[in-house]
Amino acid sequence: MNKRVVITGIGGICGLGSCAADIWAAMCDGRSAIGVLSGPSLHDITARTGCAIRNLPQHEIERKQVLSMDRFSVLAVLAAREAVQQAGLTASDKNRYRLGATVGVGVCGWEAIEQDYRAMLLHGRKRTGAFTAPKVMPGAAAGHVSMDLGLRGPVYGVTSACSSSNHAIASAVDQIRWGRADVMVAGGADAPLVWGVVKSWEAMRVLSPDTCRPFSANRQGAVLGEGAGMIVLESYDHARARGAEILAELAGAGLSADAFDIAAQTIEGPEAAIRACLADAGLVPEEVDYLNAHGTGTKPNDQIETAAIKRAFGDHAYRMSVSSTKSMHAHCLGASGALELIACVMAIRHGIVPPTANYDEPDPDCDLDVTPNVARERKVKVTLSNSFAFAGTNAVLAIKAA
Amino acid sequence: MTNQLTAEILAEICKHAEPDGNPITLETKLTDLGIHPLEMADILFDLETKYGIQIETDITEAWSDLQNVGSVVEAVRALNEH
Numbered sequence: 362m363n364k365r366v367v368i369t370g371i372g373g374i375c376g377l378g379s380c381a382a383d384i385w386a387a388m389c390d391g392r393s394a395i396g397v398l399s400g401p402s403l404h405d406i407t408a409r410t411g412c413a414i415r416n417l418p419q420h421e422i423e424r425k426q427v428l429s430m431d432r433f434s435v436l437a438v439l440a441a442r443e444a445v446q447q448a449g450l451t452a453s454d455k456n457r458y459r460l461g462a463t464v465g466v467g468v469c470g471w472e473a474i475e476q477d478y479r480a481m482l483l484h485g486r487k488r489t490g491a492f493t494a495p496k497v498m499p500g501a502a503a504g505h506v507s508m509d510l511g512l513r514g515p516v517y518g519v520t521s522a523c524s525s526s527n528h529a530i531a532s533a534v535d536q537i538r539w540g541r542a543d544v545m546v547a548g549g550a551d552a553p554l555v556w557g558v559v560k561s562w563e564a565m566r567v568l569s570p571d572t573c574r575p576f577s578a579n580r581q582g583a584v585l586g587e588g589a590g591m592i593v594l595e596s597y598d599h600a601r602a603r604g605a606e607i608l609a610e611l612a613g614a615g616l617s618a619d620a621f622d623i624a625a626q627t628i629e630g631p632e633a634a635i636r637a638c639l640a641d642a643g644l645v646p647e648e649v650d651y652l653n654a655h656g657t658g659t660k661p662n663d664q665i666e667t668a669a670i671k672r673a674f675g676d677h678a679y680r681m682s683v684s685s686t687k688s689m690h691a692h693c694l695g696a697s698g699a700l701e702l703i704a705c706v707m708a709i710r711h712g713i714v715p716p717t718a719n720y721d722e723p724d725p726d727c728d729l730d731v732t733p734n735v736a737r738e739r740k741v742k743v744t745l746s747n748s749f750a751f752a753g754t755n756a757v758l759a760i761k762a763a
Numbered sequence: 764m765t766n767q768l769t770a771e772i773l774a775e776i777c778k779h780a781e782p783d784g785n786p787i788t789l790e791t792k793l794t795d796l797g798i799h800p801l802e803m804a805d806i807l808f809d810l811e812t813k814y815g816i817q818i819e820t821d822i823t824e825a826w827s828d829l830q831n832v833g834s835v836v837e838a839v840r841a842l843n844e845h
Contacts, residue, residue, distance in 0.1 A: 424781060424797075425781075425799045428799060428802055488808055490805060491802065491804035491808065492801050492805075495801075
């Protein structure tokens, strides 16, 4: 159970870029990719602020497979390919039953659902597409990653709304710790920029009309984005034995639930997850240099998260760096935690804390060092990544320098 | 017998197929078309809608009964003539 788990590959795609290096470069520049959404899938929607992937990169996923994929599965496969390529890993008949995948998906394949409803209810079509059922299921992304890469070990989807990525990664760590797999390709994907999903977020009155300004007094809410992030996790021994470059160590995870409300958060739930994560990773609060906040840019989240951080870290809360990269890639729901892991791993490797962009005015209730607007050079040995979610499902990850 | 029905069905199948360089004829086996079984279900549904017929509801049955492009044409023609 004490098996060390390390990260040997990382991949991502979101509004900031089509690979982890581009996403990191944009984060370091404090460049936000949030803008005005366009495209036929939004129809008459008025909430037009979002963070879309403007152009999907060229890919060579087989036509027959693409037909059966909703957008979130395509994004998951592209990020997984990048991560596996960086890890220098190939599935072969010798190892493929020891390689698995978990993909966190918070929403599901709404692109296909909506096309079908529109075709049937508005245009009189009598049936759905034959691929709709297997396309839309949240577990589809994990399945497609396994098919694309030939992974035949533990493969399954994980879902917990906005903390899906972190739960998927925590679950993948467990597979390796328990010896069920040597390698897990883990992360999250979501493509929620379709009419029905954006409408449902608009109805909650949590979407910002301009941009995402976490921890800033003039914040106006969250912004939705799409994307995927995937990492290659493997046991330290496995990585060493094959001579892989170790990017960082996935030192631990802390999971908790608020058991309180479907939409409102508590302070105690996130606090408990942070404490559990530190304990699982064998860390004391003073060892954490950077915390990537959940930081959605809604007033309740930012204030409750700040309070939870202060309770878990005490005085050290003011000495470590905090930032919300959602200010740049927006809230990619099930993909968020995995994209934020790019920030955490790269912060360790480059000694740079990515900023909270779009920050204007201090909020006295959010008085931590949130790295406003400009990246900060700092030696980073340990990072934490917070993910909280509707339904009160909290998941925090700890990443350590290798 | 090459007629409009044959041409229409061939055209429908060609829209989906990715054959290995060979032209698609009535003799082309469905398994050589590079079409996913669920995609075949879509093609059959479209033909049913277009001609107001019911070919086969079970896709595995449909696959075992329909061997090549010609058998799809024959199935549609037989049902269409009722």
